[in-house]
Structures are given as structure tokens and as C-alpha cells.
Amino acid sequence: MSVTTPATNARKLQIGGIVWLALTIIVLAIGFYHACTAPTEATMGNLYRVFFYHFPHTILSFLFPYLNCFASFAFLYWRTRNPESAAKADAFALASAEATVLYASVGLATGMLWGRAAWGIWWTWDARLTTYLLLWLLYVSYLLVRRLSAAGQTEVISAVLAIFAAIDIPICFMSIRWWRTQHPAPVFGGSADSGIDPSMYPAVWWNLIAWLMWGIFIVGLRYAIERRRQRAASANALGFLYEDAALEAR
Amino acid sequence: MTTQQPSTVQPPTYAHFVLAHLRKDLRLEWRAKDSINGMLFFSLLVVVVFSLAFDPTAYPTIARQISGGLLWVGLLFAAMTALNQSWSRELRNQVLDAQRLAPSPASTLFLGKAAANFLFVTAVEIVLAPVFAVFYNLHPLGQTWLLLLVLPLGTWALVVNGTFFAALSLRTRNRELLLPLVLFPISLPALLAMIQATTDVLTGEFAPNLWIKVLFAYVVVFTTACLLLFETVLQAD
Numbered sequence: 001m002s003v004t005t006p007a008t009n010a011r012k013l014q015i016g017g018i019v020w021l022a023l024t025i026i027v028l029a030i031g032f033y034h035a036c037t038a039p040t041e042a043t044m045g046n047l048y049r050v051f052f053y054h055f056p057h058t059i060l061s062f063l064f065p066y067l068n069c070f071a072s073f074a075f076l077y078w079r080t081r082n083p084e085s086a087a088k089a090d091a092f093a094l095a096s097a098e099a100t101v102l103y104a105s106v107g108l109a110t111g112m113l114w115g116r117a118a119w120g121i122w123w124t125w126d127a128r129l130t131t132y133l134l135l136w137l138l139y140v141s142y143l144l145v146r147r148l149s150a151a152g153q154t155e156v157i158s159a160v161l162a163i164f165a166a167i168d169i170p171i172c173f174m175s176i177r178w179w180r181t182q183h184p185a186p187v188f189g190g191s192a193d194s195g196i197d198p199s200m201y202p203a204v205w206w207n208l209i210a211w212l213m214w215g216i217f218i219v220g221l222r223y224a225i226e227r228r229r230q231r232a233a234s235a236n237a238l239g240f241l242y243e244d245a246a247l248e249a250r
Numbered sequence: 251m252t253t254q255q256p257s258t259v260q261p262p263t264y265a266h267f268v269l270a271h272l273r274k275d276l277r278l279e280w281r282a283k284d285s286i287n288g289m290l291f292f293s294l295l296v297v298v299v300f301s302l303a304f305d306p307t308a309y310p311t312i313a314r315q316i317s318g319g320l321l322w323v324g325l326l327f328a329a330m331t332a333l334n335q336s337w338s339r340e341l342r343n344q345v346l347d348a349q350r351l352a353p354s355p356a357s358t359l360f361l362g363k364a365a366a367n368f369l370f371v372t373a374v375e376i377v378l379a380p381v382f383a384v385f386y387n388l389h390p391l392g393q394t395w396l397l398l399l400v401l402p403l404g405t406w407a408l409v410v411n412g413t414f415f416a417a418l419s420l421r422t423r424n425r426e427l428l429l430p431l432v433l434f435p436i437s438l439p440a441l442l443a444m445i446q447a448t449t450d451v452l453t454g455e456f457a458p459n460l461w462i463k464v465l466f467a468y469v470v471v472f473t474t475a476c477l478l479l480f481e482t483v484l485q486a487d
Binding site for chain 1: 411418419421423424427431435436438439442446468471483
């Protein structure tokens with residue numbers, strides 16, 4: 001493996017990334033086309049088209065936390081065994097957490113637009129919205145911890161926090177469901193995706209695929225940037241070490 | 251044969267270590283009393299400040315409905331002030347480094363400290379609950395004895411995660427800021443359960459059984475997670 005130079009590998013990855021981005025943009029364009037040409041919905045008119053963006057973002061924002069949790073476990077496993085793999089897992093955990101926050105933010109924003117159009121209010125504390133807001137809060141706090149913690153401990157602290165967050169999500173989900181079913185809940189037509197017209201399927205599926213591809217792209221890009229930062233940081237640290245050694249030798 | 255003799259043949263058990271840590275924390279608090287005094291006065295202030303938001307004596311029904319939430323929010327804020335202190339004691343004179351070198355299991359340190367914090371917050375609750383009842387003119391309509399179950403469970407739920415995350419954010423910049431940022435989102439299901447259970451007891455409209463179960467499940471799950479992961483946190487760098 002070490003015979004193939006890192007430079008050629010990086011070059012290959014770069015080209016692969018550009019190709020992937022180009023494909024993603026094409027699929028996004030197809031998705032956009034379908035979203036605009038899908039038949040107008042009976043009650044909401046054109047406003048319902050935000051659903052084609054809301055649906056993929058919310059679905060995918062439940063995928064990235066799992067990746068984050070797996071990466072955090074992998075980090076804790078490799079931490080004392082294989083520092084290089086551990087650094088990779090940590091970079092992936094960061095990338096997937098940022099993607100979670102991004103997708104959940106878009107999901108919240110589009111959901112509020114939808115809610116305003118469908119229900120006449122921006123926000124309601126029903127079970128789904130509350131759980132979703134908590135998911136967003138958990139991962140924002142994860143990112144804040146990464147920023148605020150001291151260098152050298154960030155990885156461990158955030159990995160532990162990611163595991164706690166992943167444990168918290170199902171408990172949250174169940175307890176809020178019980179909360180809102182025990183007390184009288186506002187009767188809003190909860191499931192918008194329960195009965196959509198088959199003519200809207202292409203728009204839904206193309207957009208889901210497109211945003212999944214986009215998610216993979218930004219996670220990959222963010223991972224590459226984080227890996228580069230890690231290498232720069234370790235090179236920096238090594239440089240200091242050599243300087244110290246040089247000073248001592250003098 | 252007592253545990254005081256270091257030359258005993260039997261190695262100390264897990265419980266010995268936990269008790270030693272607990273005893274040390276209690277003794278420190280007994281001598282300084284700064285955690286409990288701070289928490290007590292702080293929560294008293296919270297009670298007064300909340301009474302400005304609405305008139306509890308004029309609206310007894312509203313008082314019953316919301317004072318469960320107010321009590322827990324006050325306790326949460328008060329506990330926050332003590333949790334940070336409980337670990338920063340260990341930082342002085344590099345005590346924490348000594349703890350990391352100690353041959354006792356790391357989780358005993360955590361368990362001892364969590365138990366100490368639990369006792370401190372419980373002491374505050376014992377003072378605060380009557381104050382709440384008097385100031386907010388509360389006449390609970392449900393089964394009041396259930397509070398004897400809800401209060402300790404809720405306190406442990408707050409304290410176990412609080413102690414854990416205080417240790418987590420111990421060596422970070424902005425320690426005081428970081429703890430609530432991490433603890434509040436994680437504790438939200440527990441807060442929901444304890445507030446709902448307390449409100450159910452006070453209003454008597456629903457049976458709080460479901461929420462006590464949720465709280466119990468939360469406590470079991472997170473106590474386990476804390477015990478398993480504390481070693482990792484203690485040896486974080």
C-alpha cells in the first residue's frame with residue numbers, strides 16, 4: 001500500500017469527488033424538475049412542493065446520527081489500539097454530526113414553511129416536532145462541545161457525548177409520544193406522506209436520491225477536510241518535537 | 251476488623267471504594283458547606299423570581315399545574331451550581347491526577363461523587379418542598395406519598411448525568427457554560443418525565459405511573475452508561 005504514493009491516491013480521490021459532485025448536481029436537477037412539474041396538490045396548491053425537500057431532509061437526518069454513533073464507538077475502540085484508524089473514525093463522526101445538524105436544520109425550516117401553509121401556524125409542540133427539535137438540539141450541543149473542549153480531549157469527550165445522544169434519542173422518542181398521546185393533542189393531519197398520489201412518486205424518489213447523494217458528498221468533503229486538519233495538526237506537533245530535540249541537542 | 255486498617259489481608263471491595271469516596275466528599279462538604287448553602291439560597295431565589303411571573307395564591311389551579319415544573323427547573327439550576335464545584339475540588343493540588351493513578355476502579359470515584367451530589371440535592375429538596383408548598387399555597391390533589399418515589403428518582407436522574415458531564419467538561423474551556431449546554435438536551439426526557447409525574451401528583455388528574463416507569467428506565471439506562479464510560483472520560487488525554 002505504501003508504494004502507491006499518497007499524492008496519486010489523493011488525486012484519484014479528488015477526481016472521484018468531482019465526478020460524484022457532477023452526478024449529484026444532475027440528479028438534483030432532475031429532482032428539481034420533477035418537484036416543479038408534479039401535479040399541483042388539491043388543497044394546498046403549489047405550496048406543497050416544499051414537501052419534496054422536507055421529506056428527504058428529515059428522513060436523512062435520522063440516518064446520519066447512526067453513522068455518528070458507529071463512528072464514535074469505532075473511535076473509542078481504536079483509541080488505544082490504532083491511532084490512525086481512531087483519527088479517521090473521529091473525522092467521520094464530526095462530518096456525520098455536521099451533516100445531521102445541517103439536514104435537521106433544513107428539515108425544521110422546510111417543516112415550518114409546510115406547517116405555516118398547511119396548519120396556519122409555524123410551530124406546534126406535537127410529538128414529531130418536539131422529538132425532531134430535540135434531535136437537532138442534541139447534535140448542536142455535540143458540535144458546541146467539539147468547539148469548546150480543549151485540544152487533545154475533544155475526540156474522547158465528543159465520542160462519549162455522541163453515545164449518550166444516541167441512547168437518548170429512542171427514550172426521547174418514546175416519552176414524547178406518550179406525553180402527547182396521554183394529553184389531548186391538537187388534531188393536525190399528522191402524516192403527510194401517508195397518502196400521496198402516485199403521480200408524485202418520481203418527485204419524491206428523485207429528490208430522496210439526490211439529497212442522499214448530496215449528503216454523501218458533503219460528509220466525504222468534510223471528512224477529507226478534517227483529515228487534512230488532523231494531518232496538519234500532527235505535523236505541527238511533530239515539528240515542535242523536532243525543534244525541541246534540536247534545541248536540546250545544541 | 252475494620253476498613254481503617256491498611257494491613258488487612260482481604261483486599262477492599264468495590265463498596266469500600268465507593269464508600270471511601272462518598273465519605274470524603276461528605277466530609278469536604280461538611281467542613282465547607284458551600285455547595286449546599288449556595289444551592290439552598292439559589293433555589294429560594296428561583297422560587298421568589300417565579301412568583302413574580304404569576305400570582306400563585308390567586309390561582310390555585312394554575313399553581314398546581316405549573317409548580318411541578320417550576321420546582322424541577324429550580325432544582326436543575328441549583329444542581330448546576332453544585333455539580334461544577336464538586337469536580338473542581340478535585341483539580342486543586344492535582345488530586346484528579348492522583349485519582350487517575352489510584353488502583354481503585356474509576357467508576358467508584360464516579361459513584362461516590364454522584365451519591366454525594368445526590369445527598370446534597372436531596373437535602374435542598376427537603377428544605378425546598380415545604381417552602382414551595384407554603385409560598386405557592388399548594389394543596390396536592392393526588393397521592394402525595396408518590397412524591398417520595400418521584401423526587402429521589404428525578405434527583406438521581408439529574409445528578410447521575412450531571413456528575414458525569416461535569417467530569418466530562420472538567421478540563422475544557424468555559425466549564426461553567428459547557429455543562430448546561432450538554433446536560434439539558436440529554437436530560438430532557440428525564441425532565442419531561444419528572445415534571446409530568448410531579449404535576450400528575452399535584453393535580454390528581456392522571457396517575458403518574460407511566461412517568462415513574464419512564465424515569466426509572468432512564469435512570470437505569472444512564473447509570474449503566476455512565477458507569478461503563480467513566481473510565482474513558484477520566485483517562486481522556
